Amino acid sequence: MKIRNYWNLRDFGASIWENAGRPMRVAIVLISILLVGLLPFMGGSFLATPIASFDAVLVYPVGMFVLMSLGLNIVVGKSGMLDLGYVAFFAIGAYTMAILGTTTKLNTWEIMPIGIAFAMIAGVLLGIPTLRLRGDYLAIVTLGFGEIVRLVVLNSTWSKGPNGIANIPMPPHFGPLKFELENQRLFFWVVMAMILLTIWMIRRLTVRRPGRAWEAIRQDEDAAELMGVHTLKYKIWSFTLGAAVGGAAGVLYASKNLYIAPEMFTLNVSILILACVVFGGIGNIWGVIIGATILGYLPDRIRFISDARLLVFGLVLVIVMNFRPDGLLPRKKREKAIVKKGANA
Amino acid sequence: MRLEIKDLHVHYGKIEAIKGVSVVVNEGEIVTLIGANGAGKTTMLKTISGLRPVTSGQIIFDGKDISKVPAHERVDLGISQAPEGRGIFPGMTVLENLEMGKFHRKNRKAEMQEDLEKVYHLFPRLKERVSQAGGTLSGGEQQMLAIGRALMTRPKVLLLDEPSMGLAPQMIANIFRIITEINKTGVTILLVEQNAQQALQRAHRAYILETGNIVKEAKASDLLDDPAVREAYLGTGAH
Amino acid sequence: MNKKIQRSLAVVSAAALVFGVAAAQTSANAAPKTVYIAYQGPLSGGEASTGTDEQNAVKYAIKLFNAKNKATYNVKLVSIDDQGDPAVAGTVAPGIGKNKNILGVVGPAYSGATIASLPFYKAGGLVLISPSATRVSLTDSASPDFGGPVFHRVVGKDDLQGPALAKYATAGITNPKVFIFDDQSSYAVPLAGYVTGGLKKIAGATVVGTDSVPNTTTDFSPTIAKIATSKADVVIYTGYYSQAAVFIKQLRDSGSKAIFAGGDGVFNQEFPKLAGASAEGSRVTGVGGLAGVSEALEKDYKAKMGVSSGVYSVESLDAANILLQGIAKGNTTRAKMLAWVKAYNGKSITGNTIKFSANGDISYGLFAGFTTKNGVLVNTGIVK
């Protein structure tokens, strides 16, 4: 059992964490953030991706996938609703940035709250009628919503239809730090900051009332409602917060990619993000991060097998799910005081 | 000897639900397993019928170790279970439910009518409702259907899991009367019950199960008079 | 086909070993000098057949070049798979832009992916010659999509093709009633617009109906119903050949005798093959100068590459040749290569002169008309 513990990353990590005092914890957090922040400088190492430049891969897909997966995890992992249309919020954020960025003088950071707001409004508008549905019915309705957003953008003139929108401005510089085309490490740090913010948000909410409500809804929605949880309200909140993260990711993405078109926002993106969540370990922040990192990074790392890499991607999904059905790093709630109190079963 | 369970261990994930239980059920007996909830009674029955895998130990039936035989083949051997919570097929009619009991039988066509008559004889209520969907029956009727369906497999051993659960007192009495009747036709019965009073009155022998272990084995009538058992399982205020 | 699978599987199994070897490394051996050019286009995903065809032509050109210049140069190809998807293009382009070993790119194949890649290539001064990106805005210096100075194309653009297609489709018909539909792609929708514009200049022509059909559609019955209602005698489709083949079959099966016409997306010998007899008499426009490829070339191509040429093979071959000729002339830096392409004045494999305008357009914007006869698209000459 003891030997197994080293292989059990979650318990291993958690035991270190639990045994650490407050200064130690702060140190662990800061060092981890620093190490991750240094990742863009690892471009020359074994981590490097052929063809695509490593710092760009770190921003998209890796960083963006992590961010969106964390957002989707609020919906799917925390409150148990299967959302197959997550790309819609990403698209709404991206199009808000693209349209406002090319037609007004607003910069990325000024557009960010607007994009988030639009995504949240869309979340509420979709949520009110549909969140009464459950399970697979909810899944298909959200999937439909994702497609509707894409098709509306594709068939409308204000969005320039299939041509997409080019020349989206990059974010303005932060003091001495400039966003550069050739070096995307600043973008990575911004994504990282957004990820940290999202993690902070999730952790805050999880231990307080909204988190409990989501947890109750996920486990038994009827019981939750009969215990006084306003289920629809909390489901919409969950949906809307997920949407906000997706929208924020979209705004940054548009500003980083400089060009967006409807074909970038297909169902595949939703499915991929969902795969990241489940692959890593649904409901567990660290699992989701690992899942998204691997699934974002893998296709670019194995570019040398060019043609077959999607095939390999599919195989990896099947194999990992079959052997680790709860994901690489599953959620597991640990019982705290068992040992201390020695309660007998 | 019909059914012998030797040193059975069963796990749910990492939790050991059955911790080395040995039980013997002789031909023609009614044996009852009583015990508190969570003692492992239902797990015992599910393991015997093959719904739960055995961790270690043996289930010997008719002289053969069947612990690795899949559930659907154990039915062929003559083990049938009326599961906890009845487990009828709600969307099938009463008749279809009963016919499902004959699913595995080789000469099901020849036996069908005869066995249906037997079941209808035991449970006249079912005959009145042959074409009604199982899901629309009352709790008591569903229990009847579950037992009737189990009988359609022509079991040698019938496993009954809490047949009285959730039933009104009158219906409970009814069901237990029928259990004795079934036993008299030569079917061996292993009965798991919460209602220890009734079960001990009907059974020949009894085992008391506590958190995965057998703590007592005796003639049922002896246990009825055992003060410790009365205290724990029958309650002083039992009517 | 199977060889490909075998190869892929072999690579997969070897993946663990190879993991860690970065692609496109420079190893400046003595002589011959190794130089890199790249092809960018969809090599996996739904559009991969287009990209594979184009890349094959580039490979063919390199093969010929290396055989001829064994002593001096060894040209290697870097395959940039963007899946035809601007999102993927945005990820790969920064790396390519920075990789100064790559002297020039044939591609990107698709306009969307081109626009997504452009900022990085502009920053890196990397010359592009696209064989198939036809969107007008790419060479329109007033547009946000403008690709100058790095972007060039050896394919005609939509605002020239549109009117040509309109003219060719309606030739010989008095007061033509035209039905136009597109496949919702970024290629087809603007082209449909230019066709409509072109029709305005044709006397008596009226647009009697339009539709926009997703490029995954196989059931065209609603569109055919609209055509029947509109009583159109000319139907113009601005999508790709595979959908066109499905459509024309259904149109003919419905009993319609209307003339069918399509743009360079349909210009592919696979079109009459897929559509069979239904395709007879269809009118298709293709880039004028790149029309007739000699049979000898096609034969050699097939022998060397193992497959026939496909969509935009000729254009890709020409684009590659421009870069290769530049290398032969010693233009082995990006800046020199860009200057070389800008000043290029040479012949295409079909004998036409290739020159680029200041904005990167090919000098001749002429389109030829093709008609299906006995299962083959036959050149009927430049549309004037």
Added chain:
Amino acid sequence: MFSVLIDQFWSLTIAGVALGFIYVLVSLGYTMVYGVLRMINFANSEIFMWGTFGTIVTSRDIFGYTQTSAPATGGKLALVLISQLLMSMAVAGVTAIFVEYVAYRRLRAKGTNRLATLISAIGISIVLSELMRLLTDSRPVGSPRVLEKIILTEVWGANIRLDTVVTIFAAALIYFLLERFVKLSRMGKAIRAVSMNEDAAKLMGVNLNRVITTTFLVGGLATGAAGFFYITVFEYTKFNIGFTMGMAAFTAAVLGGIGNIRGAFFGGLFLGLLEVYASAVLGTQWKAVTVFIVLVLVLLFKPNGLFGEAVQTTRA
């Protein structure tokens, strides 16, 4: 706006019904599996795609038809068509069993969460479509014309074409046989029993693995039959056609009430007609949007679909 619909109503209706029947059969693939496992078989779309290739391979490689061959007639026609149908069903059936075996069985034995199975199924569907993509070099594949599309007659201004008629009648027949199979056959009853109560079914002597494999097989056969009709009508396939078909058929299954065989029937027909009518009225570009909006509306008022009782309450 409605002129096309009015002018071409019967043409559209016939096309919609034919398309609808293809949807019905593919929906059955979803619904059968859903009924038993309560899971969406995401790979069903690729099972369909493999079926279409089975159809083409039969006429092209076994019977040697080419794009330029003359359509078959008489006995030969029946032979080729039936071989194509059987081949398509066989290919799809085998693929379905493969999917069950690789993507579902192990996870089911573990009794694990549904999402893992969903991702596993998505994974296998990527594998199936990528494999076909590599086999065909991403190229579309046309089908030789075996059944000549003769216009039989004209009714109310609509052409009644042979292939449409064959599709409608044959697909209806296959649907009918399948429905009878599930309702009346011993295996069909076992399927229904498992869908209602897995444990109880085992206790009746039902071999769960065999029933589930059979369910996938039956769903695969229906989907494969759809592949054959699809090729007969549209004469075209590509490695990625599964996606669109899958979305449509899945939507049809949900519209009708997923898990319910009758639901798949009405859902499929409803969707086929809705698609052609919506395309004619609003333009094909708004087809998918219309379909999803109708779906949402239906689900809002009938949260379990139009025929919301699932398989378990389908009465014999």
Added chain:
Amino acid sequence: MAKIGKTLLKLDNVTMKFGGVTALNGVNLEVKEGEILALIGPNGAGKTTVFNVITGVYKQTSGIVNFDGISLGNQKRYQVTALGVARTFQNIRLWGDMTALENVITATDVHKKSGLVGALFGLPRARREEAENRERAMEILRFIGIDEYSDRLAKNLPYGVQRRLEIARALGTSPKLVLLDEPAAGFNPAEKVELAATIKKVRDAGYTVLLIEHDMSLIMGISDRVVVLDFGTKIADDIPSVVQNDPRVIEAYLGVPADAS
């Protein structure tokens, strides 16, 4: 013993139909403040339906449900709970992956005001309410006598504790009326005796209790009044000793006494 006060809950001629089946047929029922009222009857008599109508799971076909002066009819389920009605479930429906304490805290949230923003930024009110909830929940666990399990996941608790935790969770919503749906199901007689004491304790603490139970000895021991339903109709409503000897009740439900022995 608590004093029995004014009418807290009143069902006036409530009828509930499902399709063609009448589950409740013009039921009149009154629950008075501070009493323990038992609802008994054969299976399918409509007992759980009464609970479901009261808690808003079903909307009655006709009739009026009046709780504490408010007509329950258009309230959502969570609103009914907020008004002061809480329930337990026949088949335990705890949130298995939450600890016992969290189960109860989640229930205590119903009367709190702090929302998402408060939680996110740790505003004073949110912090205060969190602390209050925790304290209150611990108090309830202690009151029910299962506080030693507070940090255990609900799904890992022994069966008997789970049943009690259901009651604790219901109390967490600070109800005026507690509906207990077969709280003793699956208990052996000894456990039932203990439970009876707990239920009395709950009532004595000021809660009103409406309970569904099959075990006659339990019911006779603790209830102030017994209502008997049969086929959706009320056939008896009186103190236990009277009901027990009512011939209609014996015929419909109890059966010939002591047939077993």
